[in-house]
Amino acid sequence: MSLTELMSNAGLSRYAEVALLLFFFAFVIIVWRVFSPSRKQLLERQARLPLDDDHASPSRPSAE
């Protein structure tokens, strides 16, 4: 029995719709969370992470 035959008989077609719904709701939850006001401050601090390392700490040079 080939893979094609095996899969044809497995009755999996419903799963596509299930996946679509799961993806859609996952996406809605992400957007909701990202835009919830309680996270504003946190995200603003996180946005500055790339700028943090410029003045990360007192550094002391050493030879490589």
Added chain:
Amino acid sequence: MSDSGSPGAATAGARLDSFSYDDVVVRKFLWATIIWGLVGFLMGLIVAIQMAFPAFNLAPWFAFGRLRPLHTNAVIFAFAGNAIFTGLYYSTQRLLKARMFSDTLSKVHFWGWQAIIVSAALTLPFGFTQAKEYAELEWPIDIAIAIVWVIFAVNVIGTLVRRRERHIYVAIWFYIASIITVAILHIFNNLVIPAGPLKSYSIYAGVQDAFMQWWYGHNAVAFFLTTPFLGLMYYFMPKAAEGPVFSYRLSIVHFWTLVFMYIWAGPHHLHYTALPEWASTLGMLFSVMLWAPSWGGMINGLLTLRGAWHKVIDDPVLKFMVVAITGYGMATFEGPMLSVKSVNALAHYTDWIVAHVHTGALSWNGFLTFGMIYWLAPRLFQAPLFSKKLAEAHFWIASFGIILYVVAIYSAGVTQGLMWRAFDETGRLAYPDFVETVARLVPMYWVRVAGGSLYIVGAILFAYNIFRTWKARPVTYEVPVVKAPPLARVSAPPAHAPAPVPAGAWARFVSLGWHRKWEGLPITFTVLTTVAVVVASLFEIIPTFLIKSNVPTIASVKPLTPLELAGRDLYIREGCFNCHSQMVRPFRYETERYGDYSKPGESVYEHPFLWGSRRIGPDLAREGGKYPDLWHVRHFENPRAISPKSIMPAYRHLLTNEMDFDGIQARVDAMVMLGVPYGEAVTGAPAMARRQAAEVAASIVQGGGESGFESKEIVAMIAYMQRLGRDAQQVVLGTNAAKHVHVDSVAPARAPAAPGGSR
């Protein structure tokens, strides 16, 4: 959160770790980027000249069909790949406040990747190829890629685990998604059965192989040329602009939308082919939806410069980045547009696609890399940039080069697309001779040569500038020691935003700390990203494997004879698929020109599929029987002797190379392993091939040609050419003629007298 971020926020008495970043490997990747960039651009210039001036196909190993994959592999995996690693190794360490997990793994990654690039350069020009775009490298190299990639992944994820910064910045999300997805794509598209040390056949055939390949091809663009570079953009753009990204929220939505959507869009590369219509429509819909996140990301990148636009005037780094992000916007506007079927009908197989790709590659990937390296070089080499003026000159010369390139090639694409579909007032093709539509493009190909040359001149200035910057480096590099507190085991709630205890279970669910923990768990995050990508991939690809009715079989389609199979392998070796499609679309202007449109059932034994993606020459799906054998001999010997305006390279070596008959058995055996019903050929493939070779050679002599070709490669190639499309024609004949054609006896019916004319 409060225990990390800036070390100043550490609570009194907390232990501070001292560590330094590994910039040695970053410098190595930076040099590799520059060197391979120059090589890749030069290969591009060579193939551009070969299209405008075919005599420049100087040798079998120096012909367009073999060098074009070398160009694409060099710019994608060598130039862009090393650029990604440069920026990733620099930014990841700093964003996570941790040295790379292992210096040894970093070194193995670096040298392993360069060895893979060298092995590509040593195999592709000699015809070792899997014939799948951007996945041409043969199976031993594929295994090496997988190993090196896993080493890289372990190194990055190990660094995540050891990080001293609780929150993982969005750039790193893009990196992780890229690493995971590229691994999945690479492994599944390269599943093959070896037929020799550097020869293999894809385990998929026809429609399924096409589907896998363009799931891979599209997502190679997405997860090799887009998401890692977006990660770089989200780190280096704020660095260069000296301010945070315009909207961090938008960047998070940008990330998740791309991860969810990109993976579905692959089938838009196969519109109007023998792919099932539902798949094609699905690909189109997801591609069009991609407009939103892509433009959201572009706007986010550009608006990072809000209030800092004046800096762009003086700063070549920002100039490069602004054009790069604009290029991202243009390419991602055009991509969804090209995925709309009616637009695709015009653009597919033409230079329009080539122009689209180069808009993205030259500006988005190229310019972002240049901008990033101009920013990095003074920091990595601890010396000021040698010349800002030279960098400005690079910017303007390269920008002008891009404009020349894309304007010429867009017009070439539209011109050829319109000529293919033009009918005259009597209802016949206005340009029935394919070569007319090619000759019209040659002036534009010269403009491309000029544009590409300018881009290379810019790149040489760039390399020189960085070289001089490096020359001014200190005797020993300073290695700053960074101090940061180690990561606490459990994430604490934000200190200066004490959240009131929410009422109700739902409110607690949406606002409490579960998501902060979740974000803080790199492994969990990685697994979830993988799930998103895998699930989407499965739902896109599996239906063609599991629903039998998607690939209706055609009774008259039989496997190739051993000699034809050998000929097909020569077709693959010479890279013919780079210029010739084998897929007639169901349009009147296609069926008038080539013959009946292609069906999915025709390619059930095609390991790998050879549908092609560009028609620099005509489609060959219905080539069998169009011309006599002798015509093919003369045409391969010197295409311009038959068709003066042809730009096809000459393949004289096929007339002189000895055919390796004994090697055919291993190839037939590999095909049998893949389930191709070969019957008698399982034991006697070489003898069968010799018999058919003698027949082809006799027909050449009969047509007035020289004798002695029965032992040369040309007979295998001709046997394959004459077989193309013959099985499907028998469906039409099938009602009144022979219903069953024995695979062993299929020497295609000899073509009638030469039609004479050029093509």
